[in-house]
Amino acid sequence: MTDADTTGKPGPQSKYDYSKGPAPLEINMTWCKACNICIALCPKQVLEPDRNGKPVQARPENCTQCTLCWIHCPDFAITSNYK
Amino acid sequence: MATAEKAKQKSDVTLHYLRPGKKFPSVWCPGCGNGVVMGSLIRAIDNLGLSKDEVVLVSGIGCSSRLPVYLDFNSLHTTHGRALPFATGAKFAQPHMKVIVITGDGDALAIGGNHFIHACRRNIDITAILINNHIYGMTGGQGSPTTPGGTFSTTTPYGNVEKHFDPCSLAAAAGATFVARSTVYHEPQLQKLIGQAISHRGFSLVEAISNCHTYFGRLNRKGDAVAMFDAFKERAVPVGKASKMTEEELEDKIVTGVIHNVEKTEFCDEYQKVVDAHMGEK
Numbered sequence: 001m002t003d004a005d006t007t008g009k010p011g012p013q014s015k016y017d018y019s020k021g022p023a024p025l026e027i028n029m030t031w032c033k034a035c036n037i038c039i040a041l042c043p044k045q046v047l048e049p050d051r052n053g054k055p056v057q058a059r060p061e062n063c064t065q066c067t068l069c070w071i072h073c074p075d076f077a078i079t080s081n082y083k
Numbered sequence: 084m085a086t087a088e089k090a091k092q093k094s095d096v097t098l099h100y101l102r103p104g105k106k107f108p109s110v111w112c113p114g115c116g117n118g119v120v121m122g123s124l125i126r127a128i129d130n131l132g133l134s135k136d137e138v139v140l141v142s143g144i145g146c147s148s149r150l151p152v153y154l155d156f157n158s159l160h161t162t163h164g165r166a167l168p169f170a171t172g173a174k175f176a177q178p179h180m181k182v183i184v185i186t187g188d189g190d191a192l193a194i195g196g197n198h199f200i201h202a203c204r205r206n207i208d209i210t211a212i213l214i215n216n217h218i219y220g221m222t223g224g225q226g227s228p229t230t231p232g233g234t235f236s237t238t239t240p241y242g243n244v245e246k247h248f249d250p251c252s253l254a255a256a257a258g259a260t261f262v263a264r265s266t267v268y269h270e271p272q273l274q275k276l277i278g279q280a281i282s283h284r285g286f287s288l289v290e291a292i293s294n295c296h297t298y299f300g301r302l303n304r305k306g307d308a309v310a311m312f313d314a315f316k317e318r319a320v321p322v323g324k325a326s327k328m329t330e331e332e333l334e335d336k337i338v339t340g341v342i343h344n345v346e347k348t349e350f351c352d353e354y355q356k357v358v359d360a361h362m363g364e365k
Contacts, residue, residue: 078094
C-alpha cells in the first residue's frame with residue numbers, strides 16, 4: 001500500500017509543485033465511506049478513486065477551490081487547505 | 084493571509100460542532116444525504132453566530148433522527164413522532180433558546196402527523212427540518228406517506244397506489260409561517276434556507292429532499308447516491324419559474340426555494356401577554 005492509498009495525498013507520480021504550498025485538500029481516510037460523491041461532483045477531475053474506492057488527489061494542480069467536494073461530503077472527511 | 088485563515092476555518096467548521104468522544108464515521112449508509120443536511124445545519128448555525136448553549140436539537144426516531152446524536156448542542160432524542168410536542172415543551176420552558184427539530188418523513192407525517200399540523204397551527208417559534216427520503220429507511224424500506232404514487236417499496240411490491248403528501252403545502256395550509264424546500268444537491272441553498280428558518284419568528288419548516296439509494300434507489304432502479312444527486316439537479320425547479328409552469332409540467336419536479344413566508348403572532352408571545360394581563364389580579 002502506497003502513501004496515496006492511506007492519506008489521499010497526491011502520489012509520487014504527481015506533478016504537483018509543493019513549493020507553492022500543501023496539496024489543496026485534506027482527506028480523512030478513516031471517516032471516508034467511499035460513496036464517490038466528491039469524485040463525481042468535482043468539475044476538474046482532481047479526485048480519482050483508489051483501489052478501495054476512496055478519493056485520492058490525482059490532479060491537485062487543477063483544483064480551483066470551488067468547495068463542491070467538501071460541502072457535499074456526508075461524513076466530513078474532506079477539508080480544504082486554502083478555502 | 085487573513086482571508087485564507089478565515090476561509091480555512093470554513094471548511095473544517097463542521098468538525099468543531101461534533102460531539103466529543105462520539106465514534107465516527109456515522110451509522111448512515113455511504114452517500115446518505117443526512118450527512119449533507121448535518122453539514123448544512125452546522126454551517127447555518129455557525130453563520131448566525133449562535134453558541135452551542137443557545138441551540139436545542141430535538142429528534143424522534145428514524146435514520147434522520149440520529150443526527151442530533153452527533154452534534155454538540157443541547158439535545159433530546161424522543162419517542163417516535165413526538166419530537167414536536169417535546170420541542171414545544173422545551174421552547175415554552177426556555178423561550179430565549181433556538182429550538183430545532185430534526186425529523187424524517189415517516190416520523191413527522193405518519194405517526195407524528197397530528198402533532199405536526201398542530202405545531203403549525205400554534206405558530207410556535209420552532210424550526211423543523213424535515214429530511215424527506217420518500218421511504219422508511221431504518222426499518223427496511225416500507226412505504227411512507229411521501230412515497231410517490233407508482234413507486235416501489237417493500238410494502239408496495241406492485242407499485243404504490245396511494246397519492247403522496249406534500250409536506251410544504253400541508254404546513255402552509257395548517258398555519259406555518261415560513262415554508263421552504265431544497266435538496267441535498269443544492270447544499271448552498273439549503274444552508275441559506277436553514278439560516279432564514281432559524282432567524283424567522285414563528286413555526287418554520289425546511290423540507291430537505293434527500294436520497295435513500297439503499298432502499299428507494301435500489302427498489303426503483305434509481306442508481307447509487309451519485310445518480311440520485313444528479314436526478315435532484317435535473318428535477319429541481321426554482322419557485323419563481325415553477326409559478327409559470329402548468330401542473331402537468333410540474334408532475335415530477337421538485338419546487339425549491341421559499342414557498343410560503345408570512346408574519347403572524349407567535350404562540351409564546353401571545354401566552355406571555357395573557358400571563359402579564361392576569362398577574363396583577365387576586
